[in-house]
């Protein structure tokens with residue numbers, strides 16, 4: 289479904305997990321800052337609407353979308369966060385640079401999701417025109433920042449549940465005697 293048939297800001301609040309104990313990092317690219325500030329506002333307000341305390345939301349700025357990769361990596365490596373939202377806006381110019389920035393940041397954020405334990409949400413507009421970006425950062429098509437905040441809450445919840453399930457399974461195995469301490473599987477680094 290294309291964005292033009294979906295409002296990016298619409299979501300079912302009853303389908304959003306309890307987020308008040310989660311901590312979120314938001315890395316914001318300064319390129320096209322009128323757009324990225326609109327995306328940040330959408331994400332920040334949505335997290336607050338879902339009872340995330342403002343003090344549980346950490347923001348870092350980076351120069352451009354390509355730097356979202358390194359900024360998100362250092363954020364999740366050094367800060368106590370349950371998910372990171374990477375916010376950027378890439379708009380087609382006169383050259384192929386757009387293609388390389390978009391592909392690079394897409395692959396880089398994908399790699400962080402594969403290689404680390406913290407979900408990194410892709411909130412990067414890759415638009416042909418400024419008007420398309422305006423429409424998707426609080427305009428007629430809603431705000432992709434809102435969509436990203438909901439995704440961040442849902443992925444933080446999945447990470448939490450997966451960790452609890454893993455711990456419970458180990459306890460079950462221990463209490464049943466099927467597994468002895470000495471051969472308990474190594475805990476994944478948090």
Ligand SMILES: Nc1c(NC[C@H](O)[C@H](O)[C@H](O)CO)[nH]c(=O)[nH]c1=O
Nearest residue numbers: 317319351352353354376377378379
């Ligand atoms: N043209 C856009 C850029 N370009 C800059 C790169 O993201 C990067 O900062 C630079 O290549 C140095 O490494 N960035 C955007 O976020 N949006 C653009 O439209």
Ligand SMILES: CC(=O)[C@@H](O)COP(=O)(O)O
Nearest residue numbers: 379380381382383385386
């Ligand atoms: C995505 C970009 O880096 C691009 O907007 C820069 O513009 P240009 O391709 O005209 O150099």
